[in-house]
Amino acid sequence: MNTARAELLKLATLPALALTVVLTWAVTTLIALVAPDGPDPIPVVRAGFLVLGVLAATSEYDGGHIHTTLLCTPRRGRLQFTRTLVLTLATVPVAVVTVLIAGTGDPVHLVLTTVLAAAVGTLLRHAPAAVVVLLGYYYVLGPFVRDRVDDSMWLPAGWTVVAVLAATVAVVRRDA
Amino acid sequence: MVRAELLKLAGLPSVWVAVALSLLLPPVVVLLNARAASSPDTGFLELTAGVLGPLVLGTVAAGSEYRGGQIATSLVCVPSRMRLLAAKTGALVLSVAVTAAVGAVVTPAVAGVLTGGTGPRIAGVVVYWVLDALLAYGITLLTRSGVLPLTVLIVNSTVVSVSFLLTRLTPLAAYLPDLAGAQMFIEPHDVGTDLTPVTAGLVMGAWVAVLLGVAAYVFHRRDA
Numbered sequence: 598m599n600t601a602r603a604e605l606l607k608l609a610t611l612p613a614l615a616l617t618v619v620l621t622w623a624v625t626t627l628i629a630l631v632a633p634d635g636p637d638p639i640p641v642v643r644a645g646f647l648v649l650g651v652l653a654a655t656s657e658y659d660g661g662h663i664h665t666t667l668l669c670t671p672r673r674g675r676l677q678f679t680r681t682l683v684l685t686l687a688t689v690p691v692a693v694v695t696v697l698i699a700g701t702g703d704p705v706h707l708v709l710t711t712v713l714a715a716a717v718g719t720l721l722r723h724a725p726a727a728v729v730v731l732l733g734y735y736y737v738l739g740p741f742v743r744d745r746v747d748d749s750m751w752l753p754a755g756w757t758v759v760a761v762l763a764a765t766v767a768v769v770r771r772d773a
Numbered sequence: 774m775v776r777a778e779l780l781k782l783a784g785l786p787s788v789w790v791a792v793a794l795s796l797l798l799p800p801v802v803v804l805l806n807a808r809a810a811s812s813p814d815t816g817f818l819e820l821t822a823g824v825l826g827p828l829v830l831g832t833v834a835a836g837s838e839y840r841g842g843q844i845a846t847s848l849v850c851v852p853s854r855m856r857l858l859a860a861k862t863g864a865l866v867l868s869v870a871v872t873a874a875v876g877a878v879v880t881p882a883v884a885g886v887l888t889g890g891t892g893p894r895i896a897g898v899v900v901y902w903v904l905d906a907l908l909a910y911g912i913t914l915l916t917r918s919g920v921l922p923l924t925v926l927i928v929n930s931t932v933v934s935v936s937f938l939l940t941r942l943t944p945l946a947a948y949l950p951d952l953a954g955a956q957m958f959i960e961p962h963d964v965g966t967d968l969t970p971v972t973a974g975l976v977m978g979a980w981v982a983v984l985l986g987v988a989a990y991v992f993h994r995r996d997a
Contacts, residue, residue, distance in 0.1 A: 611918075624935065631942045641935060644928045648920060654811060670808040725836065726787065727918035728828055737822045738798065 604683040613652050620692050625698045639702040642695060646707045647731045649691070650714025652765075653684050655724040663773050672750050677719075677768045681761055684715055708745025709753045720737035720767055774851060776866035778834075783823035787833050788846045792872050795902070799880040804852050814842025817958050819884070821930060823876050827869045827902040831909030832919040833834035834865045844997045855991050862985070865910055866903055893970065897957030900974050904932070904954055904981050911984035913994055926951075928978050 608614060621642050627639035657663040670676045688711045693706035718727040782788050787980065799819040806819070838844040851857040877898035881891055905926070912922035929936055929951050939946035947968065954977035957970045968976065 628935070628938055631938055641928060641938075645923055648924050652920065724833060725829075725923055728920050729825070730924045731926070732927040733794075733825050736927055737825050738802070 600676060600679045601683050603669070605687065607656075607671060608653055608684065610686050611652070613656070614649060617652060621691070621695060623648070623702040624646050625636045625695050627697055637701055638699045639696075639707075642699070643707065643710055643735065644732060645695075646688070646692070647714040647735065650684070650689065650711040651724055651727040651731065653711075654680075654715040655722060655727060656720040659724070663733055666724060666758030667773055669690075673769045677765045681765075683711060684759045685712055686713070687720070699724060706753060709757045713753065713757040713760050716757070716764035719764040720760070755763055774856065774861035775863045775867070777850075778860045779868065780806045780829075781837070782834060782864055782868055785833055785837055785839075788868075791826040791829035791833065794829065795823040795825075795872055796876050796879065798825060799823040799876060800883040802925040803880060805886045817881065817894060817898070820877060820880050820958070821955065823880070824902060824905050824930050826876075827906035827925065828909045828923060828930070829866060830869055831906035831911075832913045832922055833915035834861060834906075835910045836917070836919040848997055851869070855989065858989055858992055862907070862910070865906060870899055873899040876902075878946075882890065883965060894958045897970050897974070901954045903979070904950070904974075904977050907981045907985060908950060911981065911988040914988040935996050948976050949978045953977050953980075 624645065625638050625642045644736060657666060666676070669675065685708060688708045689704065692707035692711075694742055695707065697704045697705045714731055715728070718724065721727045721730065799822050801820045806961050838847060847857060851860070874895075877895040879954065883893070909922045909926055912925070913919055918920065928934070934951065936946055936949040936952050939949070940952070953968055953973045956968045956973035957977075
């Protein structure tokens with residue numbers, strides 16, 4: 598429980614995360630206002646959730662914060678589980694508000710996207726690299742190959758589970 | 774000094790990843806879409822996917838100095854900030870231009886649309902990639918972190934571009950750097966305002982010049 602509180606405190610007090618959420622909402626509002634009957638704002642603001650997940654995960658690795666965290670919570674499996682759970686729960690209100698502003702979209706999808714991004718961020722331990730991988734897939738390569746792969750609901754859920762498992766194994770086995 | 778900056782770039786693994794991305798991504802996309810109907814932009818539209826590489830290059834060129842305090846060492850070696858910035862910018866332009874020149878020839882060749890008449894469009898791609906890299910570079914100099922420029926520029930360089938949405942609000946949005954710049958080598962698709970390739974290049978160049986001016990001023994005056 599202490600671990601969960603500590604992780605929640607970290608998420609709530611990181612300025613970069615607050616900025617990401619505010620920008621995400623601002624862009625959602627802008628698009629909803631500019632083109633009320635136009636295109637769906639969700640594909641654009643999904644980027645905000647990807648960045649949110651990446652920053653939540655990689656902030657531990659900027660400047661060796663992770664060493665302190667592991668000193669306080671040596672059980673890595675439990676730590677990673679708690680981190681993922683807290684991030685999931687903390688993203689729910691952000692996603693719900695975004696969907697309410699946009700008037701369309703699925704908050705579950707956005708939360709899964711964030712958790713997936715956090716797992717990729719944990720694996721790469723480098724924010725810009727994770728951003729390039731995720732945004733490169735979602736926005737650059739994705740639209741070109743999407744016709745070839747079925748982009749249904751199980752896909753984000755399945756990928757998220759795989760990525761979270763891989764990230765947990767990495768955190769447990771890898772030198773910090 | 775330009776040599777030192779080129780060496781710094783060449784020593785970064787992410788730079789090589791970026792070069793590989795910009796050279797491999799567009800031809801792969803061409804091959805994946807080979808069966809799709811061809812349009813006047815076949816072979817060039819795909820090059821917009823390769824712009825990922827120049828964006829990473831621009832971000833890394835500026836951002837790598839701010840990881841682990843490398844900027845302090847660089848400024849000890851070259852105390853004149855303007856000279857350091859000029860050398861860095863020169864090295865970036867050079868490496869992106871070379872990458873772009875190769876990429877802009879290979880991709881149309883793979884798509885089978887490389888003819889004598891495509892020369893100006895290839896030049897357009899090179900200018901577009903260099904200016905886009907400078908855009909990422911300028912923003913990174915201001916933010917000192919690569920996440921914001923990468924997010925904004927990657928999302929904006931795609932089909933769900935915010936700039937494109939803004940063209941619904943005002944035709945002036947066609948003069949935003951990304952939309953104007955792309956008109957140097959692809960036919961504009963309902964952006965409202967049709968720019969000639971040269972005007973498009975000048976518009977994008979003006980944006981980049983203003984951004985770099987602000988970035989240079991901040992770089993000159995701010996504590997490193």
